[in-house]
Structure formats: structure tokens, C-alpha cells
Amino acid sequence: MSGRARSEDEKEKKKQKVNAENDVLELLDGSLNCSFCMQLPERPVTTPCGHNFCLKCFQKWIGQGKHTCAKCRRTIPPKMASHPRINSTLVAAIRMAKMSKSITTGGPSRVYHFLHNQNRPDKAFTTERAKKNGKANAASGKIFVTTPPDHFGPILAENDPERRQGVLVGECWEDRLECRQWGVHLPPVAGICGQSKHGAQSVALSGGYPDDEDHGEWFLYTGSGGRDLSGNKRTNKEHSFDQNFVKFNEALRVSCQKGYPVRVVRSHKEKRSSYAPESGLRYDGIYRIEKCWRKVGQPGFKVCRYLFVRCDNDPAPWTSDEHGDRPRPLPNIPELKQATDITERKESPSWDYDEEESCWKWIKPPPRSQKRVSTGDSKDGKKVKSEIRKAQNVTVRQKLLKEFSCLICQKVMTSPVTTPCAHNFCKVCLEGKFAGRTLVRERTCRGGRTLRAQKNVLKCPSCPTDISDFLQNPQVNRELMDVIESLQL
DNA sequence: AAAAACGAACGT
DNA sequence: ACGTTCGTTTTT
Numbered sequence: 001m002s003g004r005a006r007s008e009d010e011k012e013k014k015k016q017k018v019n020a021e022n023d024v025l026e027l028l029d030g031s032l033n034c035s036f037c038m039q040l041p042e043r044p045v046t047t048p049c050g051h052n053f054c055l056k057c058f059q060k061w062i063g064q065g066k067h068t069c070a071k072c073r074r075t076i077p078p079k080m081a082s083h084p085r086i087n088s089t090l091v092a093a094i095r096m097a098k099m100s101k102s103i104t105t106g107g108p109s110r111v112y113h114f115l116h117n118q119n120r121p122d123k124a125f126t127t128e129r130a131k132k133n134g135k136a137n138a139a140s141g142k143i144f145v146t147t148p149p150d151h152f153g154p155i156l157a158e159n160d161p162e163r164r165q166g167v168l169v170g171e172c173w174e175d176r177l178e179c180r181q182w183g184v185h186l187p188p189v190a191g192i193c194g195q196s197k198h199g200a201q202s203v204a205l206s207g208g209y210p211d212d213e214d215h216g217e218w219f220l221y222t223g224s225g226g227r228d229l230s231g232n233k234r235t236n237k238e239h240s241f242d243q244n245f246v247k248f249n250e251a252l253r254v255s256c257q258k259g260y261p262v263r264v265v266r267s268h269k270e271k272r273s274s275y276a277p278e279s280g281l282r283y284d285g286i287y288r289i290e291k292c293w294r295k296v297g298q299p300g301f302k303v304c305r306y307l308f309v310r311c312d313n314d315p316a317p318w319t320s321d322e323h324g325d326r327p328r329p330l331p332n333i334p335e336l337k338q339a340t341d342i343t344e345r346k347e348s349p350s351w352d353y354d355e356e357e358s359c360w361k362w363i364k365p366p367p368r369s370q371k372r373v374s375t376g377d378s379k380d381g382k383k384v385k386s387e388i389r390k391a392q393n394v395t396v397r398q399k400l401l402k403e404f405s406c407l408i409c410q411k412v413m414t415s416p417v418t419t420p421c422a423h424n425f426c427k428v429c430l431e432g433k434f435a436g437r438t439l440v441r442e443r444t445c446r447g448g449r450t451l452r453a454q455k456n457v458l459k460c461p462s463c464p465t466d467i468s469d470f471l472q473n474p475q476v477n478r479e480l481m482d483v484i485e486s487l488q489l
Numbered sequence: 490a491a492a493a494a495c496g497a498a499c500g501t
Numbered sequence: 502a503c504g505t506t507c508g509t510t511t512t513t
Contacts (some may be wrong), residue, residue, distance in 0.1 A: 189507085
């Protein structure tokens with residue numbers, strides 16, 4: 001083949017590829033639409049009967065007192081109705097399809113990050129002592145990033161010598177110790193990382209405070225202290241004295257006044273939030289503290305309160321938006337009427353939106369680190385680099401199909417089912433996992449009379465949720481199956 | 490199921 | 502030095 005003919009041939013191939021990618025979005029649009037708003041679901045949730053809706057549309061339906069699926073009229077279990085979970089597989093797929101369109105139509109072609117948890121270096125237990133004594137001792141495990149412990153803002157690629165990608169929005173960890181190893185939130189116990197004279201770098205949302213309110217892009221956070229958790233008794237959840245703006249609470253206030261970026265990690269323990277992961281912890285990106293104040297909390301003692309608003313360049317794990325946050329008006333906070341000690345930012349924020357570059361960045365230089373970087377040795381960086389290059393060189397269709405991998409067999413799902421905890425598996429794989437395990441334990445006494453059947457607890461293969469009810473009659477997510485089959489053509 | 494042990498960083 | 506912390510594991 002002549003050089004010229006070859007290049008013509010490649011041009012033709014490229015054209016075909018572009019066309020194929022263009023209709024990927026239409027493909028999803030045709031099959032996955034929310035039956036309320038007829039759009040691609042925003043913050044998609046999936047019923048156990050296998051139908052997909054927007055979180056808001058679904059909550060509106062439930063709010064009207066409905067208990068059945070709007071599509072097939074099957075009963076929606078109360079647990080799903082009150083605590084719907086985002087189906088993050090769908091989020092990633094829809095976003096990817098949208099992006100492939102904007103690239104090929106010449107729209108804004110920024111590269112966004114997705115969570116790909118492969119190729120991760122060592123787990124904890126790097127010291128002999130830690131191996132012997134279990135995870136409570138593993139905080140001495142290796143720190144993988146080169147950011148100092150008081151680093152503000154996102155963890156960037158240049159501070160990730162092993163993977164060269166930094167910590168991406170949506171990255172997940174098993175526990176606080178693993179999260180610590182990636183430099184995102186360092187304290188092994190405390191919810192706030194910060195210094196009263198310097199500012200706060202990160203917070204963890206782990207539930208426990210009844211007044212906390214999570215709306216994803218913004219949330220209300222309560223300061224630390226005020227509860228007597230002395231010794232090993234972690235049962236006393238009641239406040240027994242007033243919180244003040246000291247220590248960690250003061251650190252958060254400094255970040256509010258200066259407009260510093262604060263990293264946010266959500267924990268599975270935040271049970272009341274639709275945005276919490278079902279297991280472990282997840283990095284959700286950068287937020288700013290727009291206001292803080294004190295109010296009287298549940299048992300009558302004063303607590304410090306903070307309004308966090310998201311301001312990250314990458315989209316949140318629960319939205320299929322193609323872009324990150326834009327400046328948005330502050331939500332209305334009723335409790336501010338009774339608030340005292342209100343702090344609002346006086347000076348211009350250090351981390352802000354640059355209209356010309358259309359991104360969030362440091363407008364003022366970040367505060368100088370007061371600490372030393374942990375020494376980590378970086379080996380075989382070449383291997384990782386070539387892996388990353390390989391991963392980037394895949395067509396949109398293939399990438400999309402990879403998003404639809406079964407969490408058990410790791411292959412593209414056949415007859416996908418979605419659990420109430422929003423995890424996706426092949427129907428066969430999921431049923432195979434529990435083969436031989438009965439859903440109920442029949443107990444018969446001597447007279448042959450059947451006693452009340454006792455239910456077995458059957459845990460989701462991806463998280464600790466009990467899915468025994470779901471397993472009694474798991475429904476194939478037909479909409480999702482149609483999409484997968486079309487992608488494979 | 491509850492208590493104890495263990496951990497690290499901040500601040501007095 | 503010592504008390505504290507929106508944790509996790511092992512022992513009782």
C-alpha cells in the first residue's frame with residue numbers, strides 16, 4: 001500500500017469512528033430516559049424492578065405518596081423509597097457519552113478524569129509491627145503522594161509519582177487509613193484536618209450529627225467537640241457542652257474567611273444522605289466554606305455550623321454533567337435566622353472561578369506549607385506511564401462498555417441487574433454468588449409444624465448492604481441491557 | 490455487645 | 502506530658 005493510499009484509508013476509518021461515537025449519546029438517550037421528565041436521568045437511581053429515574057423525579061413521586069414503580073407498577077421497597085442511592089455506573093456512562101459528542105462536534109474539549117482504580121500501589125501494612133497488630137496500627141503505612149500534610153486544594157499529578165494522575169474525583173477507599181495514604185484526609189479518627197492558625201485542608205462527612213444536611217453540591221457541617229467521647233466509650237453521642245471556634249472549628253473558620261479550597265470525603269456512615277457511598281470512603285472534590293455561625297443544637301448546647309459549597313473543576317460523582325461547578329447563588333438557610341457569631345468572608349477568596357479560563361484556581365497564592373513532605377521512594381514509573389497511555393488509547397465505545405463491567409466476573413454484563421444499593425452485576429453472576437444459600441431458613445419442629453421462617457442476611461458482593469429481599473426476585477435492568485447490546489454491535 | 494487497645498496530630 | 506478526635510481491630 002502506498003503512503004498516500006494508507007493515509008486516505010486511515011482518514012476514512014477515523015470518519016467512521018467519529019460517526020460511531022456521535023450516536024453513542026443518542027443510543028443512551030433512546031433507552032435510558034427517565035419516564036418522568038423524558039430526559040437522560042440526572043443523578044440516576046434504579047428500582048429493584050430495573051427501571052431508571054432521576055433522583056429528583058423519583059423523590060417527587062415518592063413525596064406524592066406513591067409506593068409503586070412508575071413504569072411497571074411493582075412495589076418499591078420502603079428502604080429504596082426513603083434512601084435511594086445514585087447508580088454511579090450510569091452516571092459515568094452518560095457523562096462519557098455526552099463528552100464524546102462534545103469532542104466530535106468541536107465543543108469544549110477539556111479532558112476530565114474518571115475513577116479507574118486499577119494499578120494502585122501497595123496496601124497498608126508496610127511495617128512488621130503493623131502486620132502483626134492489624135489495621136489499628138497501620139497508620140504508619142506508606143504515604144503515596146508527595147504533598148505536605150498541610151497541603152490545600154486538589155492532589156495533582158505532579159504529587160503522585162507512582163500513577164502520575166493525582167487523586168481524582170470519585171476515587172474510593174476501603175477505610176480512613178487507606179484514604180490517609182493518598183493524602184486526601186490525614187487524621188485517622190478526627191473529621192476535620194486543620195490547624196487553628198493556618199486553616200483547614202479537608203473534612204470527612206461520616207454522619208453522627210443529626211442536624212447535618214447533605215444536598216450534594218452543598219451541605220451543612222457541624223464542628224467538632226462538645227460531646228464527651230472520653231476513653232473508649234464512643235456511645236455518648238449527646239452534646240454535653242457548647243462548641244466554640246477553637247482548634248479544628250477555628251481552622252474551618254480561617255478557611256471560610258480566606259476562601260481556601262477544602263477537600264471533601266464522604267463516608268458510608270453518612271446513612272441519611274443519598275450522596276454517600278454505600279461502603280468505604282469517596283473523594284468528592286473541592287468545596288469552599290461560604291459562611292459559618294453558631295446555633296443551638298439538638299440537646300440545647302451550642303454547635304458551630306458551616307455552609308460548604310462545591311467549587312471543583314471536575315463534575316461530582318453523582319452528576320452526568322460534562323463540566324465541573326460554576327459559581328452558583330448561595331442556598332437559603334432557614335437556621336441562619338436564629339444564628340449567632342455569624343462569619344462571612346470579607347476579603348476576596350483565595351480559590352475562585354476565573355471567567356476567562358472557565359475554571360476554579362488559586363487567585364491568591366496558597367498558604368505556605370508549615371510542614372515537611374513525607375519521603376516516599378518512586379520506582380517503576382515507566383511501567384505505570386505506559387499503562388496510562390494504553391488506557392487513553394481506546395475508543396469511546398470500548399470505554400463505555402468497560403464502564404458496564406460486572407463487578408463479579410469483570411466482563412461486560414449480560415442480563416444486568418441493579419441492586420437497591422446501586423451496584424450492577426450479571427444476573428447469573430449475582431445468583432451464582434448465592435447458589436446453595438437459601439433466602440430463608442425453614443425451621444420445622446418435631447410435629448412437622450413449620451415455625452416462622454427466619455431470614456438469612458445476604459450481603460451485596462460490593463458493599464455491606466443486605467440484599468436478601470432483592471435476591472428473591474431480581475429484575476433485569478432492560479434499559480441498561482439494551483444499551484449494552486447496541487454498543488456491542 | 491461492650492470494652493479495651495491502638496493510633497497520630499493538634500493544642501493546652 | 503496529656504487530653505481530644507464524625508476509627509478500626511482485638512479482647513472480654
